[in-house]
Amino acid sequence: MENFQFYAPTKVLFGRNQVEQLPESLKAYGQNVLLVYGGGSIKKNGLYDKIQTLLGEDFNLFELAGVEPNPRIETVRKGVAMCREHQIDVILAVGGGSTIDCSKGIAAGTFYDGDPWDFTGDSSLVTEALPIVTILTLAATGSEMNGGSVLSDMSKNEKLSFHSPLTIPKVSILDPENTYSVPAYQTMAGSSDIFSHLIENYFSKAKGAEVQDRIAEGLMRTVMQYTPIALEEPTNYEARANLMWASSLALNGLTGRGKSGAWTCHAIEHELSAFYDITHGIGLAIVTPRWMEYVLNEETVDKFAMFAVNVMGLAVINDKYALAKAGIRELKNMFTAWGVPMTLPEVGIDEEKLSLMAQKAIEHSALSTSSYVTLTAEDVHQILTNCLV
């Protein structure tokens, strides 16, 4: 296990009706609140009205609506201007990871003289941030319990991230009922995202981080167990609750700290989203099994065999390559069974820009230097090509 710092100070209020604690949670930080949300699903499901009622006359509420699924830097800039104009004390992010990530850019950008896009090149430029309170409506990114933010500049086809302890939400309200209305497509994309975070942390060169790996395995098995139930029965509380809590714990440091190394599939998928604006979790599900097949070798086979047994539930057999391959096949079958479109053409991507995206993935990440198995642009191109069919 490598040296690490673990810091996950978010107060999580989990369960039915926890939104009742919203006024008290905000009050600690001030009266001027910027409510940030996405496409308006919170108006349909009643959450928006509930918030208005709860905050009533006691707060000065300003609104930034329309945060995009891959949140745009333009929206961050708009939010920064609002925070400065209205002397915002606290940001209330209501939505999924995109809304929360956008809010983090705004929170930090408010105190930064330059353009908030700069953060994606250098996280240390974040030196102060407004406090953030979140109400999560999608189990997926884990942004509700960490300081990471992924932003997109579509004018440059770039989707990049920054990380700061200053942008970790102070309070996150996790009511599984707020995910009842999430459509099947977003539900499975969210589960794919959770699964991918766990896989990215699990496959690492670091040795002896068994605590982290056993936790990751447990969370993966939970996602495997409950995703089909949530898809079949969207208002199954137990399923939504376990997926929601798994999403937060998958990316709050528990499974990744003590295990260094760059992530792989996220770096590749970010290029797919940057060029084609596809749903992040779907892109991850498409790329992951092809990446696994590609990097299976003498050095990685034991870990893939462990994955096959401890996560996918396969019986131990002597041929570790056969076991590893069976595990990867099971993973692909799992995504397919959820209904994920498992090839690039199904999400509107052909071979035209595969080479360019592979090159960009190398440029924008540490894929070639510190990922589990280091990759060249040619390797990434081949992996993406394997995603065509």
Added chain:
Amino acid sequence: MENFQFYAPTKVLFGRNQVEQLPESLKAYGQNVLLVYGGGSIKKNGLYDKIQTLLGEDFNLFELAGVEPNPRIETVRKGVAMCREHQIDVILAVGGGSTIDCSKGIAAGTFYDGDPWDFTGDSSLVTEALPIVTILTLAATGSEMNGGSVLSDMSKNEKLSFHSPLTIPKVSILDPENTYSVPAYQTMAGSSDIFSHLIENYFSKAKGAEVQDRIAEGLMRTVMQYTPIALEEPTNYEARANLMWASSLALNGLTGRGKSGAWTCHAIEHELSAFYDITHGIGLAIVTPRWMEYVLNEETVDKFAMFAVNVMGLAVINDKYALAKAGIRELKNMFTAWGVPMTLPEVGIDEEKLSLMAQKAIEHSALSTSSYVTLTAEDVHQILTNCLV
């Protein structure tokens, strides 16, 4: 999954040489430091000298040495007087759970007009507390990452606890090398304690908290894997690291939040310690398998069978009672293999006070009302009697 609040804001600095960050960690809170420690093992292993060197002239260091293995309320009172006299800004607890628990009593007691023993009857009396920084030297109680404190008043044969978010350590320095010198007896007692925390949370009436259960299983398997290694080879970094991180995560809310109900074996063991001052973890190891055998019934058998398979690693068989019993037997074998004395007479306890301790366990806890299987004093007496051989 039941509604819950999760709040684990401790900044954990994990790994070799993290003590280098001690000055900076303390500086945030002030200059006047109360160094609290136990029997002096930190003088033998060099940690005491290291701290003196690191803090040098920059801090005013006051010392409270000699905290007992079951920390006494008298020591808490002494610490409170010192904090007031020297206007202490921050407490530096260097040791295991006892030292940290004692420090929590001192931290809160400093701001309380009455006697700090009152906290054990009513945790809400804790309204303010000095900040606490810890350097952990024993993987066991998890006190380094939670707000709980167990204190003893031996004049009344009472060992009771209080809990407050205000006494959660601000920073905990977890260097596995600081546990290299822990003797075998304390190592296995510590592992028994970790295991017991996980078991107490695992066996709960709450349904559908799969995230919590999968994490608990993973942590139990980690403790099973590494305890024999740490016993065999006390300076095995990987073993000490995994046990240390497992100890913190076993009791920071991850495996218990969302699952209500009172703990059982801890309530019973606290009476053994209160009357006989035995090592907490050893008492837990003795009581746990006998409690399991006693409460195995039609309502609990499925969970015990799950424990047998997912934790003890037994193969699924049709007879769930046989499976459950085999799992309990394996647990007992595991403790025995570690070298734990597995009967009460081996730790100096005969039948004389079993009935009295059973009665006290009922009085001091919610055993009779909200434990996994509710127990009467007669039940507890029988469980303790079963611990005689």
